[in-house]
Amino acid sequence: MNKDTYSAIRKNIMTALPKNTVTFLFSGMGVRKSADSEYPFYANRNFYYATGIEEPEAVLVFDKDNDQTILFLRDIDPNMEKWVGYFMKDIEAQVISGIEDIRYFSEFDAYVESVLARDVQIGLDFDHDTLTEAIHGSGISFADYVGEERVINIFEDIVSCRMVKLPEEVEAIKEAIEVTNQAILSSLEMMKPGNNENDVAARFLYEGNKAHGELMFDTILAGGKNATVLHYVENNNELHDGDLLLFDLGIKVNGYGADISRTFPINGKFTERQREVYQVVLDTFHAVNEAIRPGISIVTLNDLAKEYLAEGCIRLGLIDDPKDVSRYYYHSIGHSLGLDTHDVWLDRDAPLVQGNVITNEPGLYIAEEGIGIRIETDVLVTEESNEDLGPQIIREIDEIEAYLAK
Incomplete structure (x- = not known):
């Protein structure tokens, strides 16, 4: 800037x-x-x-x-x-x-x-x-x-x-996302059974600071059942073999920041059940990403996410009635992003316009199974569609497992 x-x-x-x-x-x-x-x-x-x-x-x-x-x-x-x-x-x-x-x-x-x-x-x-x-x-x-x-x-x-970002503001957000990406990849080196959530959080902070950034918000690194608490920030529990670790974090550079969520298997491999739940969230993520465009509202996008997640929860055997999806998905699909993590906004029912930057963050939280999964990216609304500002951050199941196997 x-x-x-x-x-x-x-x-x-x-x-x-x-x-x-x-x-x-x-x-x-x-x-x-x-x-x-x-x-x-x-x-x-x-x-x-x-x-x-x-x-x-x-x-x-x-x-x-x-x-x-x-x-x-x-x-x-x-x-x-x-x-x-x-x-x-x-x-x-x-x-x-x-x-x-x-x-x-x-x-x-x-x-x-x-x-x-x-x-x-x-x-x-x-x-x-x-x-x-x-x-x-x-x-x-x-x-x-x-x-x-x-x-x-x-x-x-x-x-x-x-609410309408200038091109220079979008570039600042992209820079923050790339710093966040590199910090995530480095912090995965600390994600091992027996280590602590805070080992990973400390590495993320270090890498962000080293790149002349700072935390956009309090880092969430939630292992196992901790991931079913949306704003878990204690980051002080041991990492267990077989559990997932939910990352919700971001680095801020020159005032503008990223808001990214990913969920990784601590031992490098998803269990079959974890893979099934993750795929439901991932399918919802892709459906919402494809739907973002001028003229649609955040409320409508959330309705779409609830529809996909409800169908997935029925297949997973969690619910029988789609209305019960709120037992496992209890936040909205996203919010605006910019100088603030939850950046200023006037009306969630208002149609999106070119230049808006919002998050897309579906999730499922199954406390009785110790599974919490959220996948989040930051999206720019363009003239006719949208641009995912963080496509480089690994999120597909196979690419996650391949990266963690290195």
Whole structure:
């Protein structure tokens, strides 16, 4: 991603924003962990989407009627820089974001007062109904400061832009998927009976970090029955001969990440029962992949997945009535992907359009048999069909067993 891409993104946002509005996006503030320690800082994703900047206490302003974009950075504090690292300078921010008008926060109050003197509305980001707050010197929220009667929610305007990925965003996701693929292949070296789930997770993290990436989300490495818990993240149990190991993981590079699931036999060979269940999930995976196109919705894709999985569960002897498939498939077929793992989306019933990126992740979870299987890839909706962004990640039964036999 480069400044030209961020400039194009800001142009799209400016077009989507309502007239007679000055919009403020806040990067956010650090969160205390304990004592004098803080959690790693990640800027608000809408702020980052428009700037590419991971800097706390920054504010991005869109002045719609004047077609003006301003970025405010925290004032340079040489003493604090000795303790916590360098504060971002205006020149650096220009290089990353392409924004020309960059000011420091000491100028922010005066600027806000000049905006409030105009007959304009104040656009703020109510992300999932929670107002993103900028903590002023007095400790009150920015919405209170400017007057809530003037505030409008521009969250959906930005989401409408984020849902349609630019080609550069798609390339960033592809890069993250390839790093994820290589990290998976390396981590399979640690998948041996007697080892621990965490041995595999640690190798995956190491390989991702070595490629200058970081975890997109908490890694799930679930052996045996653990795989029937969708968000099992403890990763601390022994790997057993004859069990399966479910991987649900992803590496993030330059802000954009992958979300990939695979399921492997720990000893290198599927049992006959495991192979039967895996094939049902795989057939569903391929059917959904073929169905993704503009005009279809995520809800419709999920209905298709449930139909295939229900038929498979009947053949497997798990159910008699297709409605009972929810006993073994209890999540949706997918979600949007981008800067967030579950990226922003407006309506799962809405038809997909070119440029959407979604996941395809059917699964079956049979707790009484200790079998949990999920297969997931990331898919770009194209003009007439789709592009699987991760076809190189092994998923067919024979190719898995052949690779693990090496």
